[in-house]
Every structure is written in structure tokens, then in C-alpha cells.
Amino acid sequence: MSVLRKRLIDLAILNGEPALPVKLHVGSPNIGDRSRLMARIQDALDRRWLSNGGVHVREFERRVAQVAGVRHCIAMCNGTVALEIAVRARGLTGEVILPSFTFVATAHALRSQGITPVFCDIDPRTHNLDPTRVESLITSRTTGILGVHVWGRSCDVEALDEIARKHRLGLLFDAAHAFGCSHKGRRIGSWGDAEVYSFHATKFVNACEGGAVVTNDSDLAARAELMRNFGFAGYDRVVCLGTNGKMSELSAAMGLTSLDSMDEFIETNRRNYQQYRRELADVPGLEIVAYDEADRNNYQYVVVVVNDSLLELSRDDLVRVLHEENVIARRYFYPGCHHMEPYRSESPYVHMCLPHTEILARRVMCLPTGTTVTAEAISTVCRILRLAVTHQRELRRFLDEYRDDLASVG
Numbered sequence: 001m002s003v004l005r006k007r008l009i010d011l012a013i014l015n016g017e018p019a020l021p022v023k024l025h026v027g028s029p030n031i032g033d034r035s036r037l038m039a040r041i042q043d044a045l046d047r048r049w050l051s052n053g054g055v056h057v058r059e060f061e062r063r064v065a066q067v068a069g070v071r072h073c074i075a076m077c078n079g080t081v082a083l084e085i086a087v088r089a090r091g092l093t094g095e096v097i098l099p100s101f102t103f104v105a106t107a108h109a110l111r112s113q114g115i116t117p118v119f120c121d122i123d124p125r126t127h128n129l130d131p132t133r134v135e136s137l138i139t140s141r142t143t144g145i146l147g148v149h150v151w152g153r154s155c156d157v158e159a160l161d162e163i164a165r166k167h168r169l170g171l172l173f174d175a176a177h178a179f180g181c182s183h184k185g186r187r188i189g190s191w192g193d194a195e196v197y198s199f200h201a202t203k204f205v206n207a208c209e210g211g212a213v214v215t216n217d218s219d220l221a222a223r224a225e226l227m228r229n230f231g232f233a234g235y236d237r238v239v240c241l242g243t244n245g246k247m248s249e250l251s252a253a254m255g256l257t258s259l260d261s262m263d264e265f266i267e268t269n270r271r272n273y274q275q276y277r278r279e280l281a282d283v284p285g286l287e288i289v290a291y292d293e294a295d296r297n298n299y300q301y302v303v304v305v306v307n308d309s310l311l312e313l314s315r316d317d318l319v320r321v322l323h324e325e326n327v328i329a330r331r332y333f334y335p336g337c338h339h340m341e342p343y344r345s346e347s348p349y350v351h352m353c354l355p356h357t358e359i360l361a362r363r364v365m366c367l368p369t370g371t372t373v374t375a376e377a378i379s380t381v382c383r384i385l386r387l388a389v390t391h392q393r394e395l396r397r398f399l400d401e402y403r404d405d406l407a408s409v410g
């Protein structure tokens with residue numbers, strides 16, 4: 001049961017009761033049919049086959065490849081290792097161009113292999129890599145481009161493909177947000193040389209921990225398969241450098257159960273997204289990132305851009321107000337990879353080349369969605385935001401006065 005918010009003084013940040021009795025998270029996992037999950041786990045236990053290419057992993061790979069519309073899916077223990085393996089299987093070295101507006105795993109997957117991530121600015125309309133800026137960053141050391149389909153909205157894949165072909169570069173996509181999405185009717189998963197999904201617990205289809213490389217390139221797929229299993233090509237024969245990137249049978253059991261309910265999860269996410277849009281439509285300065293209804297979307301992120309040039313409140317002020325109410329809104333992807341270590345120390349001035357990234361990282365917040373979020377909870381979140389914006393001047397004064405006493409948001 002939530003507490004109604006009618007007057008500014010009711011806000012928890014002004015000492016009212018939190019609107020929600022327990023924390024509402026962004027990324028609370030969707031759980032599918034528990035009995036099917038348990039049956040699959042029992043099956044794995046009965047077989048005494050828990051990892052290394054068991055039946056559940058094989059089935060998971062077949063179904064993920066089907067959703068992606070590709071010939072090959074190589075399931076992995078998580079999205080980060082899947083990215084690392086895709087990068088190595090494609091033979092990328094030297095420098096790779098990517099956005100800084102992404103989860104830090106995208107950059108780490110390169111840097112951990114001795115590759116220099118070269119951060120490129122984004123297009124402020126799409127939040128994705130700006131292809132018009134990519135070409136100027138290409139040097140003699142550049143071997144690839146790593147695009148990210150942020151929020152599940154496709155990169156400008158055609159423009160990036162043209163640049164990659166012209167300069168003979170590898171082209172990979174981090175599709176961690178984009179499982180089940182499409183671009184101009186073609187599934188995300190089949191663009192570039194390979195794409196990578198995450199099936200982390202916080203993703204709308206999850207395997208607790210999990211990831212996958214998907215591709216139509218049979219050679220790349222064969223290399224990735226070897227690399228996820230230490231490079232073993234037989235019982236005793238290691239043919240390349242590899243790691244342990246294997247998905248377990250228990251993760252695959254969860255992944256398969258999640259896939260069974262995928263359409264239902266998308267429908268719930270879509271309903272939540274539409275309710276947020278409706279209830280925040282006339283709140284000035286708050287813009288919900290839109291999905292192109294002509295394409296398939298998974299709607300797993302409800303993203304609000306807080307236009308701080310129109311408001312007296314910043315994104316951080318609103319996040320702080322929400323946190324006090326037990327609404328744990330998240331500042332993805334603040335502050336941007338280029339402000340995180342080791343990138344910050346290695347290239348301390350790169351922010352000057354990333355003006356749109358800087359602005360967006362300051363303005364974006366993600367709101368809770370998924371199957372655990374009720375319509376009532378969404379109305380509560382919207383009411384809190386509306387109340388804060390309606391009384392922004394008084395709230396601003398309060399926040400300035402008590403700035404030092406207020407804990408900073410995490």
C-alpha cells in the first residue's frame with residue numbers, strides 16, 4: 001500500500017513517511033513459471049549434467065538464435081565474458097571505437113584484453129554512437145567499432161556498417177539491452193560481425209547470470225565456441241587461448257523458463273511504459289524516451305530525460321526525492337565510462353570531445369518497471385515527480401538550504 005502524496009510537505013525528503021513501504025528497484029528480476037523452472041533443475045540434477053554443453057544450454061542456444069534470427073548462438077556465463085570473447089574471436093586489437101554512454105562492461109571487455117577503448121560521442125536524439133563522429137577517430141591502430149543499442153533502440157547500423165566496410169574494420173554490437181528488439185523489421189542480433197546479449201538477473205529475460213554471442217559467421221562462431229571452453233577442441237587438444245565462459249545448466253534452466261514468458265514480460269513492460277508516458281505527459285521538463293512502435297521493442301527500460309535547462313531541479317534532485325520515497329531510480333549511465341577508472345586517468349581530457357555524452361549522463365534516470373511493478377506503484381512514482389516539479393521553486397530552496405545534511409544519492 002502506498003502513501004498518497006498531495007502536498008509538498010508530504011514528501012519523504014521533507015520528513016513525510018516514504019510513499020512505499022519497501023524499496024522499488026530498477027532491475028527487479030522477472031521470474032517465470034516456478035514449476036517449470038524446478039522441473040528443469042530436477043532434470044539437470046537427475047542427469048548429473050550441470051555444465052559443459054548440457055541439454056538445457058543447447059536448447060537455450062537454439063531458442064536464442066531463433067529470436068535473434070541468426071544461425072549461431074554461443075551461450076556464456078555472462079554478457080561481459082561474451083563481449084570479451086566476441087572481441088577476441090573477431091580478432092580486434094589496437095584501438096576500438098565505442099560510446100562512453102554505456103555500462104562500463106563494454107569498455108572493460110576491451111581494456112582487459114589490452115585494447116584501447118576510443119570513446120566517441122553520441123547522437124543526442126538516439127543516445128547511440130554518432131556515426132558522423134566515428135570516422136574522425138579512426139587511426140592506423142583502429143581495428144573495430146563496438147556499437148551499443150542503448151535502451152534496446154538500434155544503433156544506426158547501416159551507417160556504421162558502411163564505415164566499417166570502407167575502412168576494413170570489425171563491427172560488433174553490444175546488444176545487452178536489445179534482446180527481442182528489431183531494426184526496420186530485422187532482428188537485432190543479426191547485424192555486424194556478431195552481437196552480444198546479456199541475460200543478467202536485471203534483464204527482462206534472465207538466466208540469473210548469462211550472456212551470448214550471436215552471429216551468422218560460422219568461423220567466428222566456431223572460434224567463440226572454442227574460446228569459451230579454454231580452447232579445447234577435443235579431450236586433450238587445446239588449439240587456442242581460451243577461458244571459462246560456459247553457461248551452467250541451472251542458468252540455462254532459468255533462461256529457458258524466462259524465454260517461455262518472454263511475450264508476457266514484454267507486454268507488461270509495454271503497459272508500464274505507456275502508463276508512465278500517460279501520467280507524466282504534461283509534466284514540464286520530463287521527457288520519456290520513446291520507442292519506435294513500427295519495430296519490436298522489449299520496453300525493459302523506462303528512461304526519463306530531465307531537461308534541467310527548463311527546471312529549477314536537476315536529475316539528481318529528483319533521484320534524491322524518489323530514493324527518499326523508496327523508489328530506487330537509477331542514473332544509468334552516469335557519469336559515463338570516460339569518468340571511470342582506468343579511463344579517467346588515462347585520458348583526462350576526453351570529456352571535451354564528448355559534449356552530448358556529458359549532458360545526457362547528467363540528465364537521464366531510469367524508473368522501475370517489469371512484472372514486480374504495479375499500476376498503483378507507477379501512479380505513485382508519477383505523482384511524486386509531478387508534485388516535485390509543480391513545487392520546484394520551494395523544493396529548490398529547501399534542497400539548497402539543507403544541501404550539506406542530505407546524503408548524496410548512490
Ligand code: T4K
Nearest residue numbers: 025026027028029078079080103105176198199200201202
Ligand atoms: N553491456 C551493457 C550495455 C550492459 O547494460 C551490461 C549489463 C553489460 C554489457 C554486461 O552484461 P553482464 O556481464 O552484466 O551480463 C546492473 C547489472 O548488473 C548489469 O548486468 C546491467 N548491464 C546494468 C545496466 O545494471 P548495477 O551495477 O546497476 O547492478 P545492481 O547490483 O545495482 O542491480 C541493479 C538493481 O537491480 C538494484 O537496484 C537491485 C536490483 N536487483 C538486482 C539483482 C541482481 C534485484 O532486485 N535482484 C537481483 O537479483 O548493474
